Amino acid sequence: xxxxxxxxxxxxxxxxxxxxxxxxxxxxxxxxxxxxxxxxxxxxxxxxxxxxxxxxxxxxxxxxxxxxxxxxxxxxxxxxxxxxxxxxxxxxxxxxxxxxxxxxxxxxxxxxxxxxxxxxxxxxxxxxxxxxxxxxxxxxxxxxxxxxxxxxxxxxxxxxxxxxxxxxxxxxxxxxxxxxxxxxxxxxxxxxxxxxxxxxxxxxxxxxxxxxxxxxxxxxxxxxxxxxxxxxxxxxxxxxxxxxxxxxxx
Numbered sequence: 001x002x003x004x005x006x007x008x009x010x011x012x013x014x015x016x017x018x019x020x021x022x023x024x025x026x027x028x029x030x031x032x033x034x035x036x037x038x039x040x041x042x043x044x045x046x047x048x049x050x051x052x053x054x055x056x057x058x059x060x061x062x063x064x065x066x067x068x069x070x071x072x073x074x075x076x077x078x079x080x081x082x083x084x085x086x087x088x089x090x091x092x093x094x095x096x097x098x099x100x101x102x103x104x105x106x107x108x109x110x111x112x113x114x115x116x117x118x119x120x121x122x123x124x125x126x127x128x129x130x131x132x133x134x135x136x137x138x139x140x141x142x143x144x145x146x147x148x149x150x151x152x153x154x155x156x157x158x159x160x161x162x163x164x165x166x167x168x169x170x171x172x173x174x175x176x177x178x179x180x181x182x183x184x185x186x187x188x189x190x191x192x193x194x195x196x197x198x199x200x201x202x203x204x205x206x207x208x209x210x211x212x213x214x215x216x217x218x219x220x221x222x223x224x225x226x227x228x229x230x231x232x233x234x235x236x237x238x239x240x241x242x243x244x245x246x247x248x249x250x
Contacts, residue, residue: 023060024052025199027189032205034176042178045205047103047187048171059194061104061111062162063122066174068099068154069183070130075141075148091141095130098181100155103172107159112195120190120197124155153177182207 027049034043047064054060076090104111108123118126124146132138149155154177162172174187184204191199 022053023055023191023193023198025189025191025201026050026052027187027201027203029187029203029205032203034205034207036178036182036207036209040178043176044173045176045187046171046173047189048169049189049201050170051168051191054168055193057167061106061192062170063105063108063111063190063192064103064162064172064174065122065188065190066099066101066185067097067188068185069097069181070095071098071181072096073129073145073149075145077141077144089136091132091134091136091138093129093132093138093142093145096127096145098154098183099176099185100124100127100149101174102157103161103174104157104159105162108157111192112197116195116197120188120200122190124150124157152179154179176207180207182209 027047030046030048034045047066049062051060073093073096074090075093077088079088102108102123108117111117112122117123118128121127127146129142134141146155153175156175162170164170184206187203187205189201189203190197
């Protein structure tokens with residue numbers, strides 16, 4: 001288990017044994033499964049929650065983090081050599097989330113000190129890979145990879161996007177773009193009090209394909225040879241049909 005998940009699990013287990021009147025957090029999501037079809041263009045999920053036994057609103061903050069499936073990211077550096085742009089260096093980062101969205105009541109740098117944010121992996125700058133493959137300093141490559149995913153709207157920080165419906169009820173909308181990958185995602189909700197996490201909750205949801213898209217995905221991964229041959233045969237057939245339909249008369 002990764003250190004961040006271990007810390008969160010310990011916090012969740014310890015919460016019921018805390019002070020009898022300590023603040024506690026209850027949260028949920030609007031849907032636990034998102035089905036991707038051929039016309040899927042993205043959707044939103046609503047993360048909502050309530051604070052039990054609330055104390056003063058001063059010094060209290062909510063942070064919502066949505067993380068996608070961990071995967072490997074390869075970042076390459078291009079240099080111009082003899083007038084030609086070529087890839088001459090690269091770094092590979094294992095265990096980085098494919099999707100990361102952070103919503104908070106205010107910028108996270110104002111919510112908690114850096115060591116607390118790093119402990120829970122809160123904030124783009126605190127996303128650390130489980131393994132690194134690089135011949136040089138990997139940090140510039142990691143930063144470049146984060147910037148690229150930000151441009152693709154797969155890594156997002158949205159401070160101030162949590163709405164309080166009352167003193168204790170809150171909600172936020174989390175976009176799930178069309179380019180997300182299949183797999184399990186985790187919604188983590190943190191209650192901060194004066195820079196410390198006093199309660200946290202984690203809820204999974206799943207992104208999956210359905211119908212023809214699911215069958216094609218399964219075939220591509222389970223029988224890649226037959227999938228490739230089928231694609232080649234289909235391309236040849238479409239090319240032949242196009243040639244017949246658009247053939248000019250002699």
